[in-house]
Amino acid sequence: MKKLINDPEDVVSEALAGIALAHPEVTVDADLKLIVRGDAPVSGKVGIVSGGGSGHEPLHGGFVGVGMLDAACAGEMFTSPTPDQMLEATKRVDGGAGVLHIVKNYTGDVLNFEMAADLAKADEIEVEAVVIDDDVAVQDSTFTAGRRGVGATVLAEKICGAAAESGATLTEVADRCRQVNDNARSMGIALTSCTVPAAGKPTFALAEDEMELGIGIHGEPGRERRKLGTAAEVAELLVTPVVDDLDLTSGDRVLAFVNGMGGTPLIELYVVYNEVAKLLSGRGIVIERNLVGSYITSLEMAGCSVTLLKLDDELTTLWDAPVNTSGLRWGV
Amino acid sequence: MKKLINDPEDVVSEALAGIALAHPEVTVDADLKLIVRGDAPVSGKVGIVSGGGSGHEPLHGGFVGVGMLDAACAGEMFTSPTPDQMLEATKRVDGGAGVLHIVKNYTGDVLNFEMAADLAKADEIEVEAVVIDDDVAVQDSTFTAGRRGVGATVLAEKICGAAAESGATLTEVADRCRQVNDNARSMGIALTSCTVPAAGKPTFALAEDEMELGIGIHGEPGRERRKLGTAAEVAELLVTPVVDDLDLTSGDRVLAFVNGMGGTPLIELYVVYNEVAKLLSGRGIVIERNLVGSYITSLEMAGCSVTLLKLDDELTTLWDAPVNTSGLRWGV
Amino acid sequence: MAADPATETVTTDQLVAWFRAFAVEIEAHNEELTALDSAIGDGDHGTNMRRGCRAVLAVLDADAPEDVAGFGRAIAMRLISAVGGASGPLYGSFFLAFGTTGGKVGELTGEQLAAAWRAGLDAVISRGKAQLGDKTMLDAMIPAVEALETGVRQGSITEAFAAAVTAADEGVKATIPLQARKGRASYLGERSIGHQDPGATSTALLFRTAADVLGP
Amino acid sequence: MAADPATETVTTDQLVAWFRAFAVEIEAHNEELTALDSAIGDGDHGTNMRRGCRAVLAVLDADAPEDVAGFGRAIAMRLISAVGGASGPLYGSFFLAFGTTGGKVGELTGEQLAAAWRAGLDAVISRGKAQLGDKTMLDAMIPAVEALETGVRQGSITEAFAAAVTAADEGVKATIPLQARKGRASYLGERSIGHQDPGATSTALLFRTAADVLGP
Numbered sequence A, B: 001m002k003k004l005i006n007d008p009e010d011v012v013s014e015a016l017a018g019i020a021l022a023h024p025e026v027t028v029d030a031d032l033k034l035i036v037r038g039d040a041p042v043s044g045k046v047g048i049v050s051g052g053g054s055g056h057e058p059l060h061g062g063f064v065g066v067g068m069l070d071a072a073c074a075g076e077m078f079t080s081p082t083p084d085q086m087l088e089a090t091k092r093v094d095g096g097a098g099v100l101h102i103v104k105n106y107t108g109d110v111l112n113f114e115m116a117a118d119l120a121k122a123d124e125i126e127v128e129a130v131v132i133d134d135d136v137a138v139q140d141s142t143f144t145a146g147r148r149g150v151g152a153t154v155l156a157e158k159i160c161g162a163a164a165e166s167g168a169t170l171t172e173v174a175d176r177c178r179q180v181n182d183n184a185r186s187m188g189i190a191l192t193s194c195t196v197p198a199a200g201k202p203t204f205a206l207a208e209d210e211m212e213l214g215i216g217i218h219g220e221p222g223r224e225r226r227k228l229g230t231a232a233e234v235a236e237l238l239v240t241p242v243v244d245d246l247d248l249t250s251g252d253r254v255l256a257f258v259n260g261m262g263g264t265p266l267i268e269l270y271v272v273y274n275e276v277a278k279l280l281s282g283r284g285i286v287i288e289r290n291l292v293g294s295y296i297t298s299l300e301m302a303g304c305s306v307t308l309l310k311l312d313d314e315l316t317t318l319w320d321a322p323v324n325t326s327g328l329r330w331g332v
Numbered sequence C, D: 001m002a003a004d005p006a007t008e009t010v011t012t013d014q015l016v017a018w019f020r021a022f023a024v025e026i027e028a029h030n031e032e033l034t035a036l037d038s039a040i041g042d043g044d045h046g047t048n049m050r051r052g053c054r055a056v057l058a059v060l061d062a063d064a065p066e067d068v069a070g071f072g073r074a075i076a077m078r079l080i081s082a083v084g085g086a087s088g089p090l091y092g093s094f095f096l097a098f099g100t101t102g103g104k105v106g107e108l109t110g111e112q113l114a115a116a117w118r119a120g121l122d123a124v125i126s127r128g129k130a131q132l133g134d135k136t137m138l139d140a141m142i143p144a145v146e147a148l149e150t151g152v153r154q155g156s157i158t159e160a161f162a163a164a165v166t167a168a169d170e171g172v173k174a175t176i177p178l179q180a181r182k183g184r185a186s187y188l189g190e191r192s193i194g195h196q197d198p199g200a201t202s203t204a205l206l207f208r209t210a211a212d213v214l215g216p
């Protein structure tokens, strides 16, 4: 295992210490592993809390700040945080207008956030939770755990942050979150596995000429192993199921998000974005906004995901609104 | 070789096509491989041109925009761009106040920029060139090629961009660049080699328990091969020579820049930053500003570099000034 | 342990000893659980459980629970706040319900013990919304609790636990050919077939240690 | 080629044929040059030279140079604008000076040819500020040009190039034990020792093909 770490057990807490030192504009609670907006709670504003296992940086901690999250709860590596973290985060960001929990759809995240919401309600904090489940690699069914939450989480956090900043009510912000989730789908691919520090070896093994299609963000194997393809082939494999699932047709406007999994350099992401743009323009779909970079990662995994979000004027305006976080910043 | 690319020969031009589509605010010249500020030339402002081999993204193309570069020339992978690219970039950004060339100290870059400056002067454009050579891994000597230009390049581009934006003359902006170069030093480490697409295999091989100390940003081997260390040990190996070379003492104020080489995830960079901060505070050196992320990379190499820049009030103000590029953005 | 099934009981101290034994087994099986979870999950079930058990041990060391309810609550609260993931809330819910149903008493008869297990099982079901055959810890827990219930009605706690362990182990093996419908493994679809479920495996350890400590 | 050393000449067409032969050798040695550059540089010398040669061939195919000066300038401009890196300006400077010194003439005598080579060599030195023993292309070029000069003074162009090839090849081998003081390899310090310089290797090809095409 080749990592710039000390003890595998301490990676999360030491990274949080580094974040605290690097970003004095956020408050880091080292014990509870929380990253909270420096000016929280913002009176009258809906608070937004997200969180999940660590190893996906900048998600979520890097998205805490004006125009995005009020607090992020960091779990152990790839492991959901716990209800007491979420409860404390919820309390700290409640400015009286209630708190939205943005939850990625993993059994652990959902169960822990459920418990936290119950506890917060017992404390008379109004809480709404929206579960993000945008990964088309996973078949959707009421009998299963359903689809994973992946790339759409970044977009939902940005857009809900802007809605909350503009004074929307908890119901409105939660509706916005559901709108993003309903109109966004993702698909990912891995060229290499990642290595969870505590495990010390790659979660799965891929031959030199293989790739995993339909991967998540936890080093879990994908749905299918294939011969390594070109960027054009990979883009096709990622874009087609997303477009089909969203029923996108000519004239639709989208936000196209090409996300790196952590070990893939930016230059490759632009090569993929070029292919994605060609494919969409071939179908008459208009890329109105885009995001290219490593925003929701899986440690040092090489690979990428494509997320498309169908836009309307309101979503575009919210996307363009100022955001001031270490991971995403514009307009401020 | 596992990369999200099509033909190795086309990586640079396809990435540029992706950049053109993703960032309409810059003008991309596909033939000459230039990325130019959309509003260039800015009348009366000193133009700033940089460039170098590709494979270091976001450097340089991702730093084109208000408050940083006016144009970037992209070479082939790890290969300096050519004089005709640089000449054309120089012409396009000359707003009448002259043009600064920020050149990383590699024989190829220096020779090609020299030729370009000669050509520009023949066209009666005032050009100054500053060569960045901040890498303490390389021994400095007038009989050798001297030190490489690495992390300080990012800082110089930001600070000179701010100076130019504030109306400084060409001489002033060039002096600022030299000030940054004189007061900044870097040292880097690799955990893995990168693979140049055209070569198809890793430039060097490292055993599972080895690291390369004193690497550059082109997959060139370092000065020394060592047993893989902890983040604390690595930080010590990187910080000590930088601090010594800069003669930093208690009370000095610095900008600390922990840079990822492309394949190292953000969470590890924060672990390293935490160690760097501890080491500096142990010596009484004050981190006044910081930058943590992958800004000057070496394809998918895993590893990091540490750059320290000794700050004064003016440099800090210039660092804080608004910048609006895809790779670095604040205050706008 | 008394030989007469009608009068034999299990004390709070024995329950604590059971959890301690479980924690030892979790340490011993850390790598196995992690390897199983790497194949169809995210490779952390071993470390999750170990982190939780270590946290619980610290609590048990500091404060011996006074009664069964206290035992269940102490373990549940620590598991919930220390584990995260899917297993934290699920095992947490198990122990909370186990304690609540066991009640503020210092010992449980065999039937009371089985009732506590049943309450724990029901809590896991209502928390996780899974059912038998979804390739989860329930595939070990459901048959084992049923065997335990039948066992304590028909014979000694010892025999009941022996039957429960057999049922749990069979349940674990039964997960191998199943396609996961809950938890992370479900994302793999058909590729989850042929692998043993890590949560079921840790649940079997819960029964095996119960048999060792409470059963003899 | 005339047998009398005093009257034998090399035409512009022969020079073009020489560069074409060089381009063929560069294609053939692409992997070797890249491997050498991987060991002590950045692994692109082969592709750099190949890209440059291909670009030059396109120009030569489209427009046959009229004289030696045109030959040198055409190659230089394409190398400079197509290669980049260290080798682009260096080989570019070489051919520019070679052509300028050769002049606007259709053929060169042996001594004129040697003078053109010398001018090219001087241009590489003044561009790159390296000297003999720095482990660069100069370690092949300096001794080879000296051999060429001596050779044309003393005998036929054929013999002169034969001596130059030997000197270049020895110069290449001589780079192996050297510690690099210029170019990327210098960053390696002592670790550059024991490796053959890629630029010297491509320079030796320049002499070998000259011997093959201009020498016989």
Ligand SMILES: Nc1ncnc2c1ncn2[C@@H]1O[C@H](COP(=O)(O)OP(=O)(O)O)[C@@H](O)[C@H]1O
Pocket (backbone or CB within 6 Å): A078, A079, A080, A107, A108, A109, C037, C041, C042, C044, C045, C046, C048, C049, C084, C085, C086, C087, C088, C090, C124, C127, C128, C129, C130, C135, C136, C137, C138, C182, C183, C184, C197, C198, C199, C200
């Ligand atoms: N809905 C559920 N109901 C019951 N058990 C579940 C459910 N989802 C997952 N599990 C169990 O949890 C185990 C995984 O636990 P763990 O690896 O600790 O958490 P995570 O999946 O969050 O990484 C699975 O092997 C499975 O037995």
Ligand SMILES: Nc1ncnc2c1ncn2[C@@H]1O[C@H](COP(=O)(O)OP(=O)(O)O)[C@@H](O)[C@H]1O
Pocket (backbone or CB within 6 Å): B078, B079, B080, B107, B108, B109, D037, D041, D042, D044, D045, D046, D048, D049, D084, D085, D086, D087, D088, D090, D124, D127, D128, D129, D130, D135, D136, D137, D138, D182, D183, D184, D197, D198, D199, D200
């Ligand atoms: N200053 C110099 N003078 C002469 N030759 C040099 C100099 N610097 C480098 N070279 C030659 O250039 C070769 C490397 O060329 P190449 O790999 O194409 O460029 P780069 O080093 O920019 O990647 C070296 O092997 C060396 O022979």
Ligand SMILES: [Mg+2]
Pocket (backbone or CB within 6 Å): A053, A078, A079, A080, A108, C042, C044, C085, C086
């Ligand atoms: Mg997990």
Ligand SMILES: [Mg+2]
Pocket (backbone or CB within 6 Å): B053, B078, B079, B080, B108, D042, D044, D085, D086
């Ligand atoms: Mg090069």
Ligand SMILES: [Mg+2]
Pocket (backbone or CB within 6 Å): C037, C041, C042, C043, C044, C045, C085, C184
């Ligand atoms: Mg798991």
Ligand SMILES: [Mg+2]
Pocket (backbone or CB within 6 Å): D037, D041, D042, D043, D044, D045, D085, D184
């Ligand atoms: Mg090279």
